[in-house]
Amino acid sequence: MSAEQQVKFYQTGTFTVGNRLLDPSKRTVQASIDRRNALTSGHRACQGCGEALGARYVLDAAMRATGGRLVAVNATGCLEVFSTPYPESAWQVAWLHSLFGNAAAVASGVAAALRVKGSDVRVIAQGGDGGTMDIGFGCLSGMFERNDDVLYVCYDNEAYMNTGVQRSSATPAAARTSTTPALGDEPGNSFGTGKNLPALAMAHGIPYVATASVADLHDLEGKVERAMAIHGARYLHVHVPCPLGWGSDPARTIQIARLAVESGLFPLFEASCGEVVRATPIRRRAKVDEYLRLQTRFAHLFDGTPRSAEALARIQALADRNVSRFGLAPRETEHHSP
Amino acid sequence: MLQVRIHGRGGQGAVTAAELLSVAAFLEGKHAQAFPSFGPERSGAPVVAFCRIDSKPIRLHEPVVEADAVVVQDATLLHCVDVFQGLLPDGFVLLNSGKSLEGLGLAQIVSLLSPGHARVLDASAVARRCLGKPLPNVALLGAVAALTAAVGIDAVVEAIGARFRGTAREGNVAAARAAYDLVAGAASC
Amino acid sequence: MLKQIEGSRAIAEAVALCRPEVICAYPITPQTHIVEDLSEIVKAGDLGRCAFINVESEFAAMSVAIGASATGARAYTATSSQGLLYMTEALYSAAGLGLPIVMTLGTRAIGAPINIWNDHSDAMALRDAGWVQLFAESNQEAADLHVIAFRLAEELSVPVMVCVDGFVLTHAFERVDIPAQADVDAFLPPFEPREVLDPAAPITIGALVGPEAFAEVKVLAHHKLLRSLDCIPALAAAFAARFGRAAGGLVRPYRTEGAETIVVALGSVNGTIQEVVDAMRADGHAIGSLDVCTFRPFPFAAVRRALMRASRVVVLEKNLSVGMGGVLATDVREALGVDAPAVYTVVAGLGGRAITRASVRAAVEKAQAGTLEALHFLDLDRRVVARELAHEVAR
Numbered sequence: 001m002s003a004e005q006q007v008k009f010y011q012t013g014t015f016t017v018g019n020r021l022l023d024p025s026k027r028t029v030q031a032s033i034d035r036r037n038a039l040t041s042g043h044r045a046c047q048g049c050g051e052a053l054g055a056r057y058v059l060d061a062a063m064r065a066t067g068g069r070l071v072a073v074n075a076t077g078c079l080e081v082f083s084t085p086y087p088e089s090a091w092q093v094a095w096l097h098s099l100f101g102n103a104a105a106v107a108s109g110v111a112a113a114l115r116v117k118g119s120d121v122r123v124i125a126q127g128g129d130g131g132t133m134d135i136g137f138g139c140l141s142g143m144f145e146r147n148d149d150v151l152y153v154c155y156d157n158e159a160y161m162n163t164g165v166q167r168s169s170a171t172p173a174a175a176r177t178s179t180t181p182a183l184g185d186e187p188g189n190s191f192g193t194g195k196n197l198p199a200l201a202m203a204h205g206i207p208y209v210a211t212a213s214v215a216d217l218h219d220l221e222g223k224v225e226r227a228m229a230i231h232g233a234r235y236l237h238v239h240v241p242c243p244l245g246w247g248s249d250p251a252r253t254i255q256i257a258r259l260a261v262e263s264g265l266f267p268l269f270e271a272s273c274g275e276v277v278r279a280t281p282i283r284r285r286a287k288v289d290e291y292l293r294l295q296t297r298f299a300h301l302f303d304g305t306p307r308s309a310e311a312l313a314r315i316q317a318l319a320d321r322n323v324s325r326f327g328l329a330p331r332e333t334e335h336h337s338p
Numbered sequence: 339m340l341q342v343r344i345h346g347r348g349g350q351g352a353v354t355a356a357e358l359l360s361v362a363a364f365l366e367g368k369h370a371q372a373f374p375s376f377g378p379e380r381s382g383a384p385v386v387a388f389c390r391i392d393s394k395p396i397r398l399h400e401p402v403v404e405a406d407a408v409v410v411q412d413a414t415l416l417h418c419v420d421v422f423q424g425l426l427p428d429g430f431v432l433l434n435s436g437k438s439l440e441g442l443g444l445a446q447i448v449s450l451l452s453p454g455h456a457r458v459l460d461a462s463a464v465a466r467r468c469l470g471k472p473l474p475n476v477a478l479l480g481a482v483a484a485l486t487a488a489v490g491i492d493a494v495v496e497a498i499g500a501r502f503r504g505t506a507r508e509g510n511v512a513a514a515r516a517a518y519d520l521v522a523g524a525a526s527c
Numbered sequence: 528m529l530k531q532i533e534g535s536r537a538i539a540e541a542v543a544l545c546r547p548e549v550i551c552a553y554p555i556t557p558q559t560h561i562v563e564d565l566s567e568i569v570k571a572g573d574l575g576r577c578a579f580i581n582v583e584s585e586f587a588a589m590s591v592a593i594g595a596s597a598t599g600a601r602a603y604t605a606t607s608s609q610g611l612l613y614m615t616e617a618l619y620s621a622a623g624l625g626l627p628i629v630m631t632l633g634t635r636a637i638g639a640p641i642n643i644w645n646d647h648s649d650a651m652a653l654r655d656a657g658w659v660q661l662f663a664e665s666n667q668e669a670a671d672l673h674v675i676a677f678r679l680a681e682e683l684s685v686p687v688m689v690c691v692d693g694f695v696l697t698h699a700f701e702r703v704d705i706p707a708q709a710d711v712d713a714f715l716p717p718f719e720p721r722e723v724l725d726p727a728a729p730i731t732i733g734a735l736v737g738p739e740a741f742a743e744v745k746v747l748a749h750h751k752l753l754r755s756l757d758c759i760p761a762l763a764a765a766f767a768a769r770f771g772r773a774a775g776g777l778v779r780p781y782r783t784e785g786a787e788t789i790v791v792a793l794g795s796v797n798g799t800i801q802e803v804v805d806a807m808r809a810d811g812h813a814i815g816s817l818d819v820c821t822f823r824p825f826p827f828a829a830v831r832r833a834l835m836r837a838s839r840v841v842v843l844e845k846n847l848s849v850g851m852g853g854v855l856a857t858d859v860r861e862a863l864g865v866d867a868p869a870v871y872t873v874v875a876g877l878g879g880r881a882i883t884r885a886s887v888r889a890a891v892e893k894a895q896a897g898t899l900e901a902l903h904f905l906d907l908d909r910r911v912v913a914r915e916l917a918h919e920v921a922r
Binding site for chain 3: 356357360363364365369370371372373376395396397398399400401403474498
């Protein structure tokens with residue numbers, strides 16, 4: 001086994017390194033020099049990969065919350081492929097690659113074994129939207145239904161990226177993918193399809209369900225910490241932009257993730273036993289166009305045709321519905337601390 | 339080797355009867371094999387169960403083609419299943435019915451067997467009396483012990499005791515003994 | 528302790544004696560009684576620390592076993608037919624990762640057409656997955672093989688499948704000697720994994736292996752499976768020494784000394800075949816039989832040694848490789864090599880059709896007379912087949 005790699009800090013913005021004027025207790029795990037660095041450098045992810053960021057954020061926070069007593073089970077997908085090119089591995093945590101559709105079941109097995117052995121080691125299962133919502137849904141539902149002590153984290157980049165950007169049940173309406181080309185009467189992915197996994201998770205009545213984004217590190221880390229304080233089946237759905245699949249600038253990954261949240265298209269909330277208990281209000285409401293314009297997978301919506309205008313309006317309506325349903329409208333009078 | 343075939347309808351306990359018969363034989367130090375003609379069990383559908391008893395280990399794994407004894411738990415099967423197929427000339431027949439063998443139209447079959455080898459008794463009535471339910475399977479086992487001497491009644495009773503609990507045990511033991519007495523005591527059918 | 532119990536119950540009790548830590552299974556006929564009995568044993572608190580997980584599919588069952596085994600827990604599952612196929616991906620994964628999972632396969636035909644009765648097509652379908660495949664001849668052997676399987680699996684770090692004829696054995700009440708816990712404990716030490724998921728010493732299990740290393744990984748797995756050809760006889764001897772009866776091993780010949788004709792088969796039909804051998808020997812025929820107890824890895828040398836002096840070999844197999852023919856027979860021919868005696872393939876028992884002494888004897892006599900086809904279907908309704916083939920031609 002190679003020795004653990006220490007964290008390297010480069011000059012970056014205040015959110016990742018941390019504000020030295022901030023009370024240490026309020027700083028993020030990422031800001032700490034002794035964070036675990038569960039996913040260390042040298043992996044083969046694309047420049048600007050949101051999933052690599054999300055996985056590091058989640059696992060470092062989970063390692064902090066559990067004192068390093070954690071095992072990770074990973075579904076097949078981008079994260080698994082770019083992190084373990086034999087004979088190298090970027091993981092500095094006990095890690096098992098399952099198969100495509102069974103991360104939740106394999107994790108249930110790990111959790112059962114740990115329980116039988118009287119161990120306090122915790123379990124995280126992780127996978128992309130394809131491995132979680134489609135092929136992995138049966139096993140996920142089983143894990144939820146049994147209330148197995150696993151935190152399942154879905155890194156949602158809204159398509160099967162590793163295999164070439166094919167449509168999944170997480171692909172948003174009108175998005176172009178290699179199997180929903182921007183052609184014909186309804187270019188891109190159809191409206192009225194897709195799954196809302198957080199809602200499905202809530203329907204199982206499990207103790208904790210939350211959504212998070214790589215754009216809000218504090219919020220994400222807080223949710224991981226709260227999740228790891230609970231025993232039982234838990235689900236965290238993390239929105240992660242994919243520059244390659246979305247056709248976006250790798251340098252804008254976090255900005256795009258933030259626009260998804262601020263437009264209302266990706267609401268941030270937490271639920272307990274099937275009921276929403278907390279939602280993060282939007283600081284500065286953005287129009288969906290601002291978000292969609294930065295991704296070429298939506299480029300066809302900006303051709304000026306009435307059909308495209310209608311599609312944009314429908315997407316705006318989806319965002320508006322989220323805002324009203326979760327009560328996300330910015331409260332002007334509230335002083336929002338970072 | 340003695341080969342017994344039990345015909346019944348799903349839910350009447352034909353499979354349990356075969357198993358208990360094998361346990362009784364085991365308790366007497368014999369080798370026994372019991373198995374059903376397998377299938378998705380539906381209540382009321384015809385089922386068959388088999389039991390082989392031998393003094394040496396049983397290696398065979400084929401259905402009972404040539405039967406030394408045939409037990410028919412439900413006389414209505416006579417119309418739809420050839421329950422006597424493969425019955426050996428010196429074999430035994432035991433039927434659960436309130437009618438007589440002639441009344442069931444079996445005079446011809448009876449005449450081909452040795453005297454006293456074909457018996458009919460109302461095992462359902464015995465069961466209703468002893469168990470409160472017309473479940474004839476265990477009662478018929480007592481009768482099998484009396485008719486064929488394949489196993490003794492004490493072994494049958496012990497097998498019942500190991501399988502059932504409480505009032506079910508008492509009732510089934512009583513039913514088996516009652517049926518045994520009926521068959522062992524009666525001069526002819 | 529001697530008991531008169533159902534085969535499934537014997538298997539469940541044997542597995543329980545092996546102190547499994549995680550049991551996970553999905554119900555499918557004819558394996559159901561095994562898992563039901565185990566759930567009863569676990570729930571009654573008779574098994575110490577053991578988690579019984581009701582999974583949502585066979586794929587999940589093998590997946591849970593993988594997770595448990597990789598975490599250092601002794602894991603067990605059971606399935607049949609369609610269920611085995613449904614977990615195919617996970618079976619290959621378990622073997623590739625070298626996880627010592629033990630699984631009972633209640634052998635059953637594969638649809639379409641749907642059929643719940645016994646044959647060996649399911650075991651055959653996964654013969655290349657890298658699992659050790661052992662076949663039980665009786666319920667006693669079925670119980671004993673599970674004890675041997677856990678030890679074999681953990682010694683070599685390879686998964687083991689114990690194949691038990693569905694219904695014929697699983698649902699039959701037979702006399703079985705259930706070993707004492709102390710004896711099983713002496714034979715089977717606690718599980719010590721070669722590699723384990725442990726935060727104190729974190730490792731990566733299941734990396735992406737490219738063209739530059741994949742072949743070597745596979746060949747090493749092949750060699751490991753071949754090592755079991757030495758392990759299995761050693762364990763059979765150790766088992767016999769501890770428990771006082773024979774179980775397992777590579778092959779088991781029956782009256783093959785001086786036999787001109789030898790019948791080869793897997794599983795419970797061997798009992799029926801031995802009755803035929805005895806009857807024919809009594810009539811003066813020089814005949815014997817060979818029970819192949821270990822099907823994978825295929826014991827080429829042991830099979831060759833047992834058969835090479837015969838004039839003819841009749842392989843009776845409960846499966847049909849549609850479009851090809853016999854699978855066991857093909858392996859037997861390979862074992863015998865160029866100077867082989869005549870090898871006949873007799874496909875019998877498909878979809879649970881009974882294999883009778885009379886039919887086996889008739890086929891053997893035809894082989895002796897030289898009138899048996901190279902590929903023969905026992906007790907086939909030739910009229911039906913001919914009629915349907917004629918319809919096809921007329922189409």
